[in-house]
Amino acid sequence: xxxxxxxxxxxxxxxxxxxxxxxxxxxxxxxxxxxxxxxxxxxxxxxxxxxxxxxxxxxxxxxxxxxxxxxxxxxxxxxxxxxxxxxxxxxxxxxxxxxxxxxxxxxxxxxxxxxxxxxxxxxxxxxxxxxxxxxxxxxxxxxxxxxxxxxxxxxxxxxxxxxxxxxxxxxxxxxxxxxxxxxxxxxxxxxxxxxxxxxxxxxxxxxxxxxxxxxxxxxxxxxxxxxxxxxxxxxxxxxxxxxxxxxxxxxxxxxxxxxxxxxxxxxxxxxxxxxxxxxxx
Numbered sequence: 342x343x344x345x346x347x348x349x350x351x352x353x354x355x356x357x358x359x360x361x362x363x364x365x366x367x368x369x370x371x372x373x374x375x376x377x378x379x380x381x382x383x384x385x386x387x388x389x390x391x392x393x394x395x396x397x398x399x400x401x402x403x404x405x406x407x408x409x410x411x412x413x414x415x416x417x418x419x420x421x422x423x424x425x426x427x428x429x430x431x432x433x434x435x436x437x438x439x440x441x442x443x444x445x446x447x448x449x450x451x452x453x454x455x456x457x458x459x460x461x462x463x464x465x466x467x468x469x470x471x472x473x474x475x476x477x478x479x480x481x482x483x484x485x486x487x488x489x490x491x492x493x494x495x496x497x498x499x500x501x502x503x504x505x506x507x508x509x510x511x512x513x514x515x516x517x518x519x520x521x522x523x524x525x526x527x528x529x530x531x532x533x534x535x536x537x538x539x540x541x542x543x544x545x546x547x548x549x550x551x552x553x554x555x556x557x558x559x560x561x562x563x564x565x566x567x568x569x570x571x572x573x574x575x576x577x578x579x580x581x582x583x584x585x586x587x588x589x590x591x592x593x594x595x596x597x598x599x600x601x602x603x604x605x606x607x608x609x610x611x612x613x614x615x616x617x618x619x620x621x622x
Contacts (some may be wrong), residue, residue: 353511
């Protein structure tokens with residue numbers, strides 16, 4: 342089973358509309374809800390429960406949460422013999438179901454690693470935003486708080502797949518409430534407080550956490566490029582003859598010249614690659 346919308350080529354435009362308008366008007370500014378024109382194929386709750394029953398999920402690809410905190414792993418996992426060796430951390434389907442029945446949320450981590458449709462979405466949004474993107478699926482029972490109030494350093498994009506959820510964002514004069522039905526999406530900027538609760542029956546939603554390189558990473562990328570430049574190579578054999586003051590003067594002159602001539606696009610590419618690599622490590 343797929344999402345409520347037909348599978349189609351996915352990207353930022355299919356979920357949030359015109360990417361340029363989104364980045365100029367909404368990104369980092371305010372929460373906003375959307376009605377995507379297309380979504381990727383996604384697993385249904387029944388398919389997810391089938392995989393739990395078959396024992397295909399293993400830690401850390403899943404967690405069971407109460408009030409946003411994971412329960413002890415030993416209460417929802419079992420040890421299995423795989424290739425004649427005991428392997429810990431396999432999901433105990435019956436235990437996970439029992440926790441779900443008593444109001445616990447089931448979180449599936451990094452579904453982009455094992456589900457093609459979500460993997461495609463993550464890859465295209467990652468490219469569209471030139472950012473690091475991580476995904477998680479949240480299966481939450483009826484009439485419970487699926488996401489306690491919190492803020493994150495990452496930007497968050499929520500896509501409702503099954504059921505209905507209500508979301509409170511911000512506080513004071515900046516507070517805004519949203520209701521998401523299947524096929525709806527919500528963007529929440531970094532550092533904005535938000536909380537989600539289930540309205541009615543069981544809910545399944547996909548959350549994408551998005552982060553882009555900050556000033557420090559751009560500076561690090563620039564310095565790394567400078568240290569690989571011809572000027573840095575040229576001084577390598579002579580710096581032993583320079584005094585500390587002369588080295589500082591050389592650095593001020595050559596680094597200023599390097600930064601003045603540096604191609605902005607290349608610096609962005611370097612910083613994005615470094616950020617994505619660090620976040621994926």
